[in-house]
Amino acid sequence: MEAIDTKHPARRPTDGMLALARAIAEGQSRAEACVSEVPASVYTEPGYFAREKAAIYERMPQILCPSALLPEPGMAVPHDATGRPLLITRDGEGKAHVFLNVCRHRGTRLVEGGEAVCQKRLVCPYHAWTYSVDGRLLALPRPDTFPGLDKDTMGLIELPSRETGGLIWFCPREGADFSDAERLGEDFDALGMGEHVLFRRKTHEVAANWKLIMDAFLESYHVTRLHAQTIGPFFKDGVTSGDMVGPHARSAVGRLEEMEGVDLTDMAALRRVVTFAYQLIPGALIIPSPDYVNVMVMMPQAHDRTLVEDFMLIPEPPATDKARDHWERSWALLDGGVFANEDFRAAELGQQGLSTGAVPSLTLGTLEGGIRRFHETVEEALRAVN
Template sequence: MSAVDTKHPARRPTDGMLALAKDIAEGRQRDSIGTSTVPAHVYTDPDYWAREKAAIYDRLPQILCPSALLPDPGMAVPHDATGRPLLITRDAQGAAHVFLNVCRHRGTRLVEGSEVQCTKKLVCPYHAWTYAVDGRLLALPRPDTFPGLDKDAYGLVELPSLETGGLIWFSPETQGADFAQAEMLGEDFDALGMGEHVLFRRKTHRVAGNWKLIMDAFLESYHVTRLHAKTIGPFFKDGATSGDMIGPHARSAVGRLEEMEGVDLEKMADLRRVVTFAYQLLPGALIIPSPDYINVMVMMPQAHDLTLVEDFMLIPEHPSSDKARDHWERSWALLDGGVFAGEDFRAAELGQQGLATGAVPHLTLGTMEGGIRRYHETVEEALRAAN
């Protein structure tokens, strides 16, 4: 039951997506990297992780959540896992904002919890200073006790942000934020219709592994028919892959060759039935479009060996029947509870445990794992650029 077909029969892939699909169909191989290695210390060294945090997670634009988390005006959700207290809002005109979740009066945390709130006003629990969801200071008790205070100068502190392709990005740096690459990615995500999807499920996983070990699993197809042998492995075959880069971000595709003959690859609905795309974004986010829904996973490293992964399942429309809801529930249980948590994330934890022993000085990568080498080169380039 692919809702993609019925809602958007004319939706078409971008030129970049189509080029990868044609690579697969015509047997072209873009990855020419032979056997290579990655040093083990990049996963296990706390000092290396501290450099990554300063150069990448504290500097580069990054995804916070899909637009579908805040579908309507007058909504707000706290977000703490980046290491700073953030507040994501959608104002009365529908624009998304990212603020520091801090009252301008005495620095009190403004909104508690982690769930989405529907509200037009944000009231500080300490002294009831009141803000609009667009950040303006609306009112404060006993304004006469603050003579000369200019309310316009006391709005919430806003960080640079961008909403594109159904995703909300922010920049931890307040000056010179560059969202050009995010806008380029937004073209693909618009082609997938991600901005029109709705949120079905949201869950945060606590993974005892380095954030790059999680990313690695989505940068190669070598493991798919092995690790996922009892789940999604039978739907894939080795070798039918292609990939490219959009700035520092990787885009990959895995095709089912036996089903591609005669398929009109320029029709998005048909393309998604035979080719699975995946986007591996720097710093650490994954976009996995299945044939009829999309998973957005955001990596939020807490230490060199601990990562929070927030997984969002987006579907084309709210379930209209119990049968439809059961369909999506089964898909969610298969991927989030089984494939991702039970297999990919567990493999990352086992990898962390093994590498921590020092028994393996470097990881050896084959020709089906070239995406991992490219991703690590991108991380290393970001580290050099910050020096």
């Protein structure tokens, strides 16, 4: 699909991105030396899933949404899919916060629904206690009936969070280390994600373990086969490189375009010949196409059920019908065609097959080493809390 020119200045890839691209250009594609295996039980056992939730999703920094979901000061959006009622806000100074969506008076939910709203004041629907989007308790009716109440101690409960690289991260635990998020943010800044705008957002319910969804984005063996009718013809077969940023995987896949003579230090030129992908722990995926970015956040609900929220970010709001049509076709291609009908469908079919017990372990070929490394990272996180 032909890219639409944008007015944004040229950007330079980070050294890490450039190293992966040069490895592909020099024919240094990543491949494992031998076949390996992953036990099927890590996808099918509810007990294993419970351990993952406690060790990973309840302890590690994780992405909630792109910054573009709250583009202006004085905005708020509820978020429930992590298993706790959250409220993401952007205060009057432009700073992002993550609070529990709970009034400090009687525990009532403050903001209903799931859409972003312009709401500089958050008013409890029960007794009208009123908070600012920075979490402060501003006012309450009949303050005389609460003698001795110190409003300064009754603000919303805030959770650790960080906004970097056009993404909002949070952690359920105090003392969170967001240094890896900051390092990844350098790549995402190079992609211009902090200046992108939100074009579409959709939540998919996938009847599969969250790791089966991640697996599809950790190897290129399937690209020209599963995606034969969509994006497969744009890519070379199994030409890939990758590295790690802390526990997170960063990979690059070679496209069919010729790399010789391309200035790889020019981000726009680089994205025409190499597609990067970021597979983050806990489950999140960043997929930059040549002229837009998909952010997918995985929120496991059970060992065999995962919510995946897909956000499509574009460089600027569509100014013409032609531009809007281009982005609509891009959205339909990836969200509906590639992700929903191919990657998510493959994960569901895999869950169905593994649940029979017929395959005790998954066999990984030399082009699927990213899956093995991902599962090793999960195991390391589980051992760290035992």
